Amino acid sequence: MRTGHTPSRSNSEYWANTTIPWFTLADVWQLRDGRRTYLGETTNQISELGLANSAAELLPAGTVVLSRTASVGFTGIMPRPMATSQDFWNWVCGPNLLPEYLNYQLRSMAQDLRGLNLGSTHQTIYKADASAIEILVPPLDEQRAIADFLDRETARIDTLIEEQQRLTNLLRERKLAVIESSLAIDGTTAQGMRLKHFVTEVKQGWSPQCYPWPGDGTTTWAVLKAGAANGGAFRPNETRNCPIVKCRGQKRS
Incomplete structure (x- = not known):
């Protein structure tokens, strides 16, 4: 089990001639919908010099x-050797x-893993909790059969989701189109008026630092996403x- 690191930003040499893929929180969007198995291109790269002078490691292909x-x-x-920031735990699998x-095992445990997220200001899964994670480990041929089955089934479901979308x-x-055609107004019978004359107030939103799961609207605020x-x-x-507490001082609509 390995973690990652960020080379010092104050040393520009660590960020010149960058060639090593460096997976960070800026790339987590690739994994959010659960459809991608292998990491894609990274937003950032680090240099060999930066790698050598930090706690980051170049991990082998196949690292989870x-x-x-x-x-x-x-x-x-990881589909190829890569490094990560300190925001990840990385497992280099042995021969069994x-x-x-x-x-797939870790994805099935996602809700439980989020429950390990601790800390008052900097929430993270600490090393002791990550080290204590337990999984089922059948024989290798059975693991391969399970993974192949899930590949087929999830691909089929993803196709159905795309068709539905x-x-x-x-x-x-x-x-x-129905709404637009129904609201089309003949300019000879009606005159356009500014919306501000017909509403009581116009409010602008705010972008606090939020957690990725939904808010319940009671003990926490539910902050609308752009989508x-x-x-x-x-x-x-x-x-x-x-x-x-993070939204204190803001008005809720």
């Missing part, structure tokens, strides 16, 4: 990563553990969790 800070519980597999199988988008476009109103439809569950 687990995000442990801020965005907790997302997993993937298949990376693809471990990746395409249909949903078409229906939304149709809905918008909550995409496509002409309002989705009240598209929220992030913000502790009330």
Whole structure:
């Protein structure tokens, strides 16, 4: 089990001639929907000099990563040698553990892993808790059979989701077209007026540091994400969790 590190930002030489893929929280978006197994291109790279002068390590292909800070519980597999920031626990599998199988095991435990997220100001999964994670380890051929089965089934489900999303988008476009055509006004019978004359108040939102899971609206605030109103439809569950103490001084609509 390994973690990563960030070379000193104050030394520009560590960030020149960068060639080593460096997976950070800026890349976790790749893993959020659970559809990607292998890590893609990284937003940032580090240099060999930066690697040599930090606690970061160049880990081998097949290493399984687990995000442990801020965005907790997302997993993937390195397709090539890579390094990570300190926001990840990384497992280099031995000969009796298949990376693809471990990746599925950790994904099935995502909710429990998020429950290990501790700390008052800097929430993370600490080493002792990460080291104590237990998984089921059947024989290698059975691991491979399970991973292959899940690859097939999840790919089939993802295809169905894509088809459903395409249909949903078409229906939304149709809905918008109906609304637009129904509200078309003949300029000879009506005059356009500014919206501000017909509302009591216009408010702007705020972007606090939130947790990635939804807020409950009671003990925590539910902060609407940008995608909550995409496509002409309002989705009240598209929220992030913000502790009330962090939102103190702000007005809630």
